[in-house]
Amino acid sequence: MDSKIALKQLKILDKYGKKMRLAAENWQNKFQTLISIILSARTRDETTIKVGNLLFKKYSTAKKISNARLKEIEKIIRPVNFYKNKSKNILNCAEVLVKEYHSKIPESIEKLIELPGVGRKTANVFLAEIGKDTIGVDTHVSHISQKLGWTKHQKPAQIEKDLEALFPKKYWKKINETLVRFGKTYISRKEKDDFLEKINKLRFF
Numbered sequence: 485m486d487s488k489i490a491l492k493q494l495k496i497l498d499k500y501g502k503k504m505r506l507a508a509e510n511w512q513n514k515f516q517t518l519i520s521i522i523l524s525a526r527t528r529d530e531t532t533i534k535v536g537n538l539l540f541k542k543y544s545t546a547k548k549i550s551n552a553r554l555k556e557i558e559k560i561i562r563p564v565n566f567y568k569n570k571s572k573n574i575l576n577c578a579e580v581l582v583k584e585y586h587s588k589i590p591e592s593i594e595k596l597i598e599l600p601g602v603g604r605k606t607a608n609v610f611l612a613e614i615g616k617d618t619i620g621v622d623t624h625v626s627h628i629s630q631k632l633g634w635t636k637h638q639k640p641a642q643i644e645k646d647l648e649a650l651f652p653k654k655y656w657k658k659i660n661e662t663l664v665r666f667g668k669t670y671i672s673r674k675e676k677d678d679f680l681e682k683i684n685k686l687r688f689f
Contacts, residue, residue, distance in 0.1 A: 485633050490650050493632055493683050494662060500679070501665030507532040508613045508661075514589045515546050515581070518610050519574055522601045527564040529668070535561050546587040549578035573601025591616065605640060612657035619647050620660040624667035631680040 507524035511517045516536065523539075524532040539560050543549040549557070557571040564570060577600045581587055590596055591614070596607035609620035619625070621640040625647075629635045635646035647659060670676035 485650060487650055487652070490632070490634055491652070491655065494651070494655065494659065496683055496686075497628070497666040498658070498662045500669065501662060501667075502669045504665060504668065505529070505533060506661060506664060507536070508609055511536070512540070512544065514610075514614060515578075515587070516540050516544070517613055518589055518602070518606075519549075519577070521606050521609050521613075522573060522577070523561060523564050523570060525570070525606070526566065531563055535564050546578040546581040549574060550582045552578075570601065576600035577602065593618070604644075608644070609660055612660060615657065617653045617656045619644050619656045621647075622660065622664065624664045625660055628663045628667065628680065631677060632684060 507527075507529040508517055508521050511520055519539070520532055520536045523536060539557070542560070543552055543557075552575065554571055554575055557575060558568060561567045561571060561574075580599055581589065589610075590599075591611065593604070593607050593611065596602050596610065597604055602610075605620045605622055607620075608618040609622075611618040612620060621629075621643045626638065626640065626643055629643055629647060630638070634650055635643045637643050637646060648656065651659065667676065670679060
């Protein structure tokens, strides 16, 4: 795959994706951004945003959540998938942040993935949201990247490396949000794949 072609394809996807708010966007502070990304796993962005608003209305900081009761967190975030496990992770994550980082969010991938509930995808999406050059590989990024020939791999870590090699660094933080918006625009897998096939057939000069 040629980098110039991939970049033009990325710009097409950005053009045709609906401009909707994603779960990681527009929170009051970095802690809320991180927690919302944890909440969003296997959950619709719309649901995550609604639940996040309820959670942060009562517990707006790491300190406040660290002092919360687990059952109360479970009650608030019940609409998200795997809410019990996420409740434990959110509480434990807040406790670690308060005790070890004075409530500040570390901004390195190595430190972030040590936090409860934070995997590499979550860490990368968070870092991209605060302006760092990273690529969060979720199901949308994986599927679209394979369909367009940006990668031949299925493992997220390898896909991340392939995309880093393919795209100029300044575009890395745009990849996840662009592909997620495009993926959410086309609900039908067939409709989505048909559009991607058309992009593949275009000739760029």
